[in-house]
Amino acid sequence: MTDLERLAAIVDDAALNANAIPQFSEHSPLSVADGYAVQALSMQRRYARGDRRVGIKMGFTSRAKQVQMGLDDLIWGHLTETMRMQEGGSISMAHYVHPRVEPEIAYLIKHELAGNISPLEAINGVAGIACAMEVIDSRYANFKFDAGDVVADNTSAAGFVIGDWHPPDTDVTNLGIVLNINGRPKQIGSSASILGNPSRALVAAIRLAAENGEPLQPGDIVLAGSATAAVELSVGDHVEAQFETLGSVCFSVR
Numbered sequence: 011m012t013d014l015e016r017l018a019a020i021v022d023d024a025a026l027n028a029n030a031i032p033q034f035s036e037h038s039p040l041s042v043a044d045g046y047a048v049q050a051l052s053m054q055r056r057y058a059r060g061d062r063r064v065g066i067k068m069g070f071t072s073r074a075k076q077v078q079m080g081l082d083d084l085i086w087g088h089l090t091e092t093m094r095m096q097e098g099g100s101i102s103m104a105h106y107v108h109p110r111v112e113p114e115i116a117y118l119i120k121h122e123l124a125g126n127i128s129p130l131e132a133i134n135g136v137a138g139i140a141c142a143m144e145v146i147d148s149r150y151a152n153f154k155f156d157a158g159d160v161v162a163d164n165t166s167a168a169g170f171v172i173g174d175w176h177p178p179d180t181d182v183t184n185l186g187i188v189l190n191i192n193g194r195p196k197q198i199g200s201s202a203s204i205l206g207n208p209s210r211a212l213v214a215a216i217r218l219a220a221e222n223g224e225p226l227q228p229g230d231i232v233l234a235g236s237a238t239a240a241v242e243l244s245v246g247d248h249v250e251a252q253f254e255t256l257g258s259v260c261f262s263v264r
């Protein structure tokens with residue numbers, strides 16, 4: 011086992027068993043490039059257990075997230091089948107270390123997309139746009155990490171839920187978003203806070219996935235990154251994100 015394989019096993023076990031681990035960077039700094047190598051190796055372990063890649067997620071695409079986590083470079087991770095949550099369903103706290111929720115925009119890919127393309131070309135390759143939420147759950151103690159750590163940990167990806175698909179030409183450049191927990195608004199924002207326009211996050215996801223040798227395929231999902239700071243989840247929470255024109259999406263925590 012190489013050093014990077016060893017780190018992949020540690021982060022994969024932590025995700026599988028929902029236990030917190032010390033930051034890798036506490037012992038020796040992990041470069042972002044090595045972080046992506048660890049992420050790829052940890053995904054191989056998931057796929058070997060029968061899980062399946064269903065898309066790509068972008069992170070730190072809004073100022074609110076960058077400020078909350080103290081990091082400002084765009085990052086990306088993998089979404090897999092077992093992370094998919096049922097809309098209106100419930101998730102068990104037992105499967106997470108210290109989960110948080112964030113409102114996101116989701117894109118559904120229509121045909122293979124790769125390379126450095128414009129937002130318009132990207133949208134032309136999309137079959138639908140929906141409101142979504144991501145559940146993030148850093149495997150690092152106290153939800154603290156540096157860039158190499160969080161990339162190695164598949165950018166904290168832990169769950170996602172997607173609302174009804176809308177036509178790809180739906181204007182999502184500046185939609186009001188409210189994230190409610192137990193009927194109380196916890197975060198309020200706009201889709202415009204995602205890189206000024208969430209289609210820029212889609213363009214970045216297309217480029218990064220292709221550069222990594224896994225161009226986006228028909229049916230793949232892209233999460234554009236949270237529009238607001240993330241909110242901690244507790245047992246008993248009912249979580250709902252409302253998006254102007256796109257509708258809403260909800261789940262509860264048991």
Ligand code: OOG
Pocket residue numbers: 067068069070071072075079112144146147148160165166167234235236
């Ligand atoms: C990293 C993941 C960031 C987003 O939407 O910005 C992310 C984290 O905050 O733990 O998913």
Ligand code: MG
Pocket residue numbers: 067068069112114144146235236
């Ligand atoms: Mg996110």
